[in-house]
Amino acid sequence: MSSDRFSFNQITAKHWELTDLVKGLVEAEVDKVALWREPVAEYGLERSAALVRDAGLTVTTLCRSGFFQLDGWFDENRRAIDETAALGAPVLVLVSGGLPEGSKDIAGARAHVADAIAQLVPHAAAAGVTLAIEPLHPMYAADRCVINTWDQAMAIAEQHPVGQVGVTVDTYHLWWDDTVLPKIEAAGDRIAIYQLADWITPLPAGVLTGRGLPGDGCVDIRAFHAAVEKAGYTGPIEVEVMNEELWQRPGREILADTIAGYRGI
Amino acid sequence: MSSDRFSFNQITAKHWELTDLVKGLVEAEVDKVALWREPVAEYGLERSAALVRDAGLTVTTLCRSGFFQLDGWFDENRRAIDETAALGAPVLVLVSGGLPEGSKDIAGARAHVADAIAQLVPHAAAAGVTLAIEPLHPMYAADRCVINTWDQAMAIAEQHPVGQVGVTVDTYHLWWDDTVLPKIEAAGDRIAIYQLADWITPLPAGVLTGRGLPGDGCVDIRAFHAAVEKAGYTGPIEVEVMNEELWQRPGREILADTIAGYRGI
Numbered sequence: 001m002s003s004d005r006f007s008f009n010q011i012t013a014k015h016w017e018l019t020d021l022v023k024g025l026v027e028a029e030v031d032k033v034a035l036w037r038e039p040v041a042e043y044g045l046e047r048s049a050a051l052v053r054d055a056g057l058t059v060t061t062l063c064r065s066g067f068f069q070l071d072g073w074f075d076e077n078r079r080a081i082d083e084t085a086a087l088g089a090p091v092l093v094l095v096s097g098g099l100p101e102g103s104k105d106i107a108g109a110r111a112h113v114a115d116a117i118a119q120l121v122p123h124a125a126a127a128g129v130t131l132a133i134e135p136l137h138p139m140y141a142a143d144r145c146v147i148n149t150w151d152q153a154m155a156i157a158e159q160h161p162v163g164q165v166g167v168t169v170d171t172y173h174l175w176w177d178d179t180v181l182p183k184i185e186a187a188g189d190r191i192a193i194y195q196l197a198d199w200i201t202p203l204p205a206g207v208l209t210g211r212g213l214p215g216d217g218c219v220d221i222r223a224f225h226a227a228v229e230k231a232g233y234t235g236p237i238e239v240e241v242m243n244e245e246l247w248q249r250p251g252r253e254i255l256a257d258t259i260a261g262y263r264g265i
Numbered sequence: 266m267s268s269d270r271f272s273f274n275q276i277t278a279k280h281w282e283l284t285d286l287v288k289g290l291v292e293a294e295v296d297k298v299a300l301w302r303e304p305v306a307e308y309g310l311e312r313s314a315a316l317v318r319d320a321g322l323t324v325t326t327l328c329r330s331g332f333f334q335l336d337g338w339f340d341e342n343r344r345a346i347d348e349t350a351a352l353g354a355p356v357l358v359l360v361s362g363g364l365p366e367g368s369k370d371i372a373g374a375r376a377h378v379a380d381a382i383a384q385l386v387p388h389a390a391a392a393g394v395t396l397a398i399e400p401l402h403p404m405y406a407a408d409r410c411v412i413n414t415w416d417q418a419m420a421i422a423e424q425h426p427v428g429q430v431g432v433t434v435d436t437y438h439l440w441w442d443d444t445v446l447p448k449i450e451a452a453g454d455r456i457a458i459y460q461l462a463d464w465i466t467p468l469p470a471g472v473l474t475g476r477g478l479p480g481d482g483c484v485d486i487r488a489f490h491a492a493v494e495k496a497g498y499t500g501p502i503e504v505e506v507m508n509e510e511l512w513q514r515p516g517r518e519i520l521a522d523t524i525a526g527y528r529g530i
Binding site (some may be wrong): 099103106107137141142143148152175177178179199201205206207217219 | 364368369370371372375402403404406407408413414416417440441442443444464466467468469470471472482483484485
């Protein structure tokens with residue numbers, strides 16, 4: 001993949017200050033970044049938008065909203081859509097949330113996600129923001145995201161026009177599924193964003209922050225590259241890695257290793 | 266479910282000595298047990314067989330063999346089949362193993378599992394042992410078991426006669442899959458054993474020993490009960506829970522809570 005499609009997802013260098021991150025990206029001649037809501041809010045939405053714009057950076061996605069099991073999900077997600085638009089990002093990534101406290105009704109939770117997204121589509125469409133449903137690995141089904149397979153995400157996306165709701169292809173979440181590659185190939189314009197992380201073991205407690213840079217694990221990322229290419233996806237390729245050990249390192253080093261991992265695939 | 270279908274899986278009280286376990290089961294009027302290879306080997310295969318037989322216990326499964334990515338898998342699995350027969354157990358549970366060291370070829374690993382099982386079937390059939398392929402949760406795909414869905418397990422099982430190769434229904438591994446219940450209902454005699462554990466969070470490091478007793482988590486176990494019943498499965502129901510905290514408690518208490526959890530579904 002050509003390096004001009006590379007986008008650095010902010011969470012990969014979680015502790016890097018936004019101003020330093022922007023400086024580091026410019027120095028490394030990276031022109032795309034995916035931002036996260038919390039650090040953007042901390043620096044200020046308008047200030048963040050100006051900072052990245054003035055640096056010539058394109059914001060590929062805003063991560064992340066969703067969490068439809070929580071009270072207030074409607075207003076919170078509308079705010080996230082507005083933030084996405086304010087940053088000039090075309091895509092808001094949705095992590096759909098886990099089961100409500102004490103619930104054993106995962107089918108009900110999944111139906112609620114579909115309903116919630118339908119309620120948000122008019123606002124997103126008006127803002128010019130694509131909602132990118134992210135199927136998360138089944139190990140997050142209880143506490144983080146009840147949408148766990150490509151089929152589940154696509155079934156919801158296809159209830160809406162292309163461009164309004166799409167799906168996030170993240171190698172970390174999908175690599176185990178022996179049926180997924182041909183489905184990605186057939187997904188065409190439904191692919192809203194393509195993200196890379198590698199699978200490494202052992203998993204840490206909580207299983208959130210043990211992901212590997214591309215090439216460091218057992219995922220055949222080239223096979224995913226081929227599938228999204230066959231789908232006709234020509235958009236950015238984000239590297240989004242959550243790793244406690246990686247996070248302890250200086251941002252510049254993380255960025256350099258992330259670029260190297262990306263190029264090495 | 267009637268309590269006479271209950272089988273206590275030995276791993277649920279990992280540190281309970283085999284002789285004490287057998288005594289405890291008899292006192293609790295439990296007549297079925299699932300054994301594990303390591304403690305059986307430690308006590309001695311023939312001695313173990315005599316111990317459970319003399320106590321009037323039925324061994325529902327031997328757990329576990331498989332691990333087909335390791336050198337020596339063929340001989341090791343033949344030994345496991347022989348041990349299963351020696352214990353009078355009808356079923357050997359197979360955990361198929363993860364990726365070979367350094368491999369990114371999960372499709373190849375899956376094909377090897379199918380091939381390995383085909384090579385073991387003649388020996389298993391001759392010994393009167395059913396091989397029960399266990400689809401393990403996708404979070405184990407890299408390091409423990411590349412067979413992660415019901416469909417994958419069934420596709421391998423169906424290459425062989427019913428009774429020679431079947432599938433393990435384990436609620437812990439399958440609960441997240443929105444397509445699995447009708448597939449279980451349609452599986453008929455392919456269900457070789459039915460195991461219960463509940464999903465609790467947060468997951469511990471390594472994600473192996475954080476399972477819950479039935480009723481303690483978010484799995485709709487009644488829905489699984491209904492599905493296996495619809496399939497016509499009338500065999501034992503094992504409770505198999507790996508939980509570091511639970512293991513610290515006295516065996517008798519674990520057994521009592523396990524029975525209570527089982528009855529409470």
